[in-house]
Amino acid sequence: xxxxxxxxxxxxxxxxxxxxxxxxxxxxxxxxxxxxxxxxxxxxxxxxxxxxxxxxxxxxxxxxxxxxxxxxxxxxxxxxxxxxxxxxxxxxxxxxxxxxxxxxxxxxxxxxxxxxxxxxxxxxxxxxxxxxxxxxxxxxxxxxxxxxxxxxxxxxxxxxxxxxxxxxxxxxxxxxxxxxxxxxxxxxxxxxxxxxxxxxxxxxxxxxxxxxxxxxxx
Amino acid sequence: xxxxxxxxxxxxxxxxxxxxxxxxxxxxxxxxxxxxxxxxxxxxxxxxxxxxxxxxxxxxxxxxxxxxxxxxxxxxxxxxxxxxxxxxxxxxxxxxxxxxxxxxxxxxxxxxxxxxxxxxxxxxxxxxxxxxxxxxxxxxxxxxxxxxxxxxxxxxxxxxxxxxxxxxxxxxxxxxxxxxxxxxxxxxxxxxxxxxxxxxxxxxxxxxxxxxxxxxxxxxxxxxxxxxxxxxxxxxxxxxxxxxxxxxxxxxxxxxxxxxxxxxxxxxxxxxxxxxxxxxxxxxxxxxxxxxxxxxxxxxxxxxxxxxxxxxxxxxxxxxxxxxxxxxxxxxxxxxxxxxxxxxxxxxxxxxxxxxxxxxxxxxxxxxxxxxxxxxxxxxxxxxxxxxxxxxxxxxxxxxxxxxxxxxxxxxxxxxxxxxxxxxxxxxxxxxxxxxxxxxxxxxxxxxxxxxxxxxxxxxxxxxxxxxxxxxxxxxxxxxxxxxxxxxxxxxxxxxxxxx
Numbered sequence: 001x002x003x004x005x006x007x008x009x010x011x012x013x014x015x016x017x018x019x020x021x022x023x024x025x026x027x028x029x030x031x032x033x034x035x036x037x038x039x040x041x042x043x044x045x046x047x048x049x050x051x052x053x054x055x056x057x058x059x060x061x062x063x064x065x066x067x068x069x070x071x072x073x074x075x076x077x078x079x080x081x082x083x084x085x086x087x088x089x090x091x092x093x094x095x096x097x098x099x100x101x102x103x104x105x106x107x108x109x110x111x112x113x114x115x116x117x118x119x120x121x122x123x124x125x126x127x128x129x130x131x132x133x134x135x136x137x138x139x140x141x142x143x144x145x146x147x148x149x150x151x152x153x154x155x156x157x158x159x160x161x162x163x164x165x166x167x168x169x170x171x172x173x174x175x176x177x178x179x180x181x182x183x184x185x186x187x188x189x190x191x192x193x194x195x196x197x198x199x200x201x202x203x204x205x206x207x208x209x210x211x212x213x214x215x216x217x218x
Numbered sequence: 219x220x221x222x223x224x225x226x227x228x229x230x231x232x233x234x235x236x237x238x239x240x241x242x243x244x245x246x247x248x249x250x251x252x253x254x255x256x257x258x259x260x261x262x263x264x265x266x267x268x269x270x271x272x273x274x275x276x277x278x279x280x281x282x283x284x285x286x287x288x289x290x291x292x293x294x295x296x297x298x299x300x301x302x303x304x305x306x307x308x309x310x311x312x313x314x315x316x317x318x319x320x321x322x323x324x325x326x327x328x329x330x331x332x333x334x335x336x337x338x339x340x341x342x343x344x345x346x347x348x349x350x351x352x353x354x355x356x357x358x359x360x361x362x363x364x365x366x367x368x369x370x371x372x373x374x375x376x377x378x379x380x381x382x383x384x385x386x387x388x389x390x391x392x393x394x395x396x397x398x399x400x401x402x403x404x405x406x407x408x409x410x411x412x413x414x415x416x417x418x419x420x421x422x423x424x425x426x427x428x429x430x431x432x433x434x435x436x437x438x439x440x441x442x443x444x445x446x447x448x449x450x451x452x453x454x455x456x457x458x459x460x461x462x463x464x465x466x467x468x469x470x471x472x473x474x475x476x477x478x479x480x481x482x483x484x485x486x487x488x489x490x491x492x493x494x495x496x497x498x499x500x501x502x503x504x505x506x507x508x509x510x511x512x513x514x515x516x517x518x519x520x521x522x523x524x525x526x527x528x529x530x531x532x533x534x535x536x537x538x539x540x541x542x543x544x545x546x547x548x549x550x551x552x553x554x555x556x557x558x559x560x561x562x563x564x565x566x567x568x569x570x571x572x573x574x575x576x577x578x579x580x581x582x583x584x585x586x587x588x589x590x591x592x593x594x595x596x597x598x599x600x601x602x603x604x605x606x607x608x609x610x611x612x613x614x615x616x617x618x619x620x621x622x623x624x625x626x627x628x629x630x631x632x633x634x635x636x637x638x639x640x641x642x643x644x645x646x647x648x649x650x651x652x653x654x655x656x657x658x659x660x661x662x663x664x665x666x667x668x669x670x671x672x673x674x675x676x677x678x679x680x681x682x683x684x685x686x687x688x689x690x691x692x693x694x695x696x697x698x699x700x701x702x703x704x705x706x707x708x709x710x711x712x713x714x715x716x717x718x
Contacts, residue, residue: 123436178449182468202468
């Protein structure tokens with residue numbers, strides 16, 4: 001019996017240590033996974049949109065931006081009152097004298113071991129940074145991968161080689177428009193669909209991601 | 219027996235407790251812990267530190283001035299790395315927070331000094347260097363605008379960053395401002411295996427036309443996008459306050475678009491007017507610009523020499539048949555390698571070519587000439603000290619002509635024994651700035667690293683100058699269309715002439 005006590009305490013110590021080592025290597029994926037899965041917007045959410053309207057045909061309707069819940073942004077939101085993100089960007093661009101500039105093209109890949117990888121193509125960047133391959137680690141932060149197929153080739157070859165590292169999940173084009181007076185629009189498109197909007201006039205900021213929009217004042 | 223078992227239980231329980239405690243303390247180790255918070259006072263201390271501490275040997279001196287070991291010795295940086303390093307190192311030394319956006323998830327969690335992925339590295343400098351090495355891999359000139367904001371002229375000073383358009387992908391940090399409003403900049407250029415750990419420090423203004431050079435349109439290479447406009451990412455910038463990292467740039471306190479409204483040709487003068495406490499004479503401007511050009515020339519000679527060292531090492535390894543040599547292996551693995559193994563592969567061609575550097579040198583010479591011409595036109599030779607005038611007449615013998623006309627008329631090779639004579643190598647000897655100017659104006663300076671030292675500096679080509687037979691990849695003929703460069707310089711000179 002007494003030896004049993006010794007053994008049980010020893011086992012407790014071993015189990016405790018083993019559990020700690022296990023959890024060090026496999027951290028609970030709470031905010032990290034959320035960050036990876038939905039690209040959480042950093043700003044505080046002031047108002048949220050009810051995004052579940054149905055058209056009756058079974059298709060999901062575009063999100064509605066309820067002006068009341070976004071009253072903090074006042075008339076700034078008039079451009080965003082039309083719900084559909086493509087339309088929202090179109091409306092803003094119609095009011096702008098500047099054209100959108102393609103800042104970055106991002107290829108989101110999934111590797112064979114289910115790791116997320118991002119290939120970024122930046123136009124006009126210096127050669128060593130024109131194609132950047134970033135593997136997203138478990139903590140959500142990137143590790144730069146410098147050895148990939150065709151890494152020493154032309155930018156076109158590098159891009160092909162980088163994309164071959166995984167299965168393409170999404171190709172996103174990131175645009176920006178500066179209108180002056182602190183007004184700036186940034187938006188992201190994939191297959192001609194606007195996925196994200198970040199529109200600001202220095203006092204208010206409209207953030208839209210897929211079916212959700214929010215606005216806050218500064 | 220009972221006592222022994224009891225003691226064993228106690229010891230084992232203690233071991234379990236200690237193991238838990240040990241793992242707990244090592245499992246969430248920040249790069250450094252915050253003990254202070256950024257404030258106006260700390261920003262002032264950052265500016266003071268910049269004025270006294272970083273030098274060209276910040277990473278290359280094994281010992282500090284006080285004789286103690288330099289903890290940052292051996293760190294190798296490019297221009298964007300240098301910008302981030304200064305802020306990070308000051309933050310580390312003073313236990314202040316550092317934050318930047320995640321290049322893979324700009325709207326996601328910030329990268330800060332609280333990141334725990336380096337907790338296996340030894341606390342202190344070792345962990346800091348691991349953090350820095352990781353940061354260098356993921357930042358570039360392109361990421362700097364996300365972590366900074368555009369400032370007004372009155373807020374320019376030590377700590378301000380100057381970022382160029384993506385076309386020229388370069389950045390500098392201002393260390394100090396002189397009484398006449400000229401910045402001392404710290405930066406770095408080429409980084410490679412052959413580069414030492416020195417960084418560059420120079421007192422001068424970058425060419426604003428180079429800073430705001432239009433980008434090539436990504437969707438149509440025949441078009442370019444003007445980036446000199448309110449809201450632009452290029453120009454003067456400063457680090458975002460931690461509490462404003464999420465805010466739109468224009469909501470950051472002290473955000474200003476004024477630098478993007480005055481006009482590119484007036485940008486420098488507008489800043490200098492705010493920053494200067496005394497006015498430079500025309501003579502002081504000209505000699506400063508020529509000293510800048512001399513500094514550029516010295517750095518260019520070093521850069522070209524580095525390329526020659528690489529070529530020499532590669533040639534030796536190829537001749538000796540050493541397949542294990544790292545340079546040989548790199549060439550072998552490059553599927554686009556040139557058929558003539560004397561030619562550089564793309565990686566080294568890009569590293570050793572000097573189009574931007576050569577452009578800066580040409581700009582400095584043309585601008586110096588424009589101010590010299592202004593002085594002659596406004597005040598005659600009495601605008602200049604006699605010893606300076608002698609230098610100017612040697613370098614610019616046809617000052618009343620245009621730069622292009624002078625290029626045609628200036629046919630006599632200049633003596634090596636005058637202002638700013640720099641040694642090229644034992645075979646070619648010295649070259650003076652006057653001769654470099656003559657070759658530059660004639661378009662004979664080669665940015666192509668496949669050319670030998672002779673070709674790089676405009677001497678008659680030899681069999682070692684391979685620039686015309688090797689691939690030149692995307693190297694665009696550089697130097698400056700002389701006429702266009704002179705037009706830009708004259709616009710700038712005209713804008714400042716009333717102040718001089």
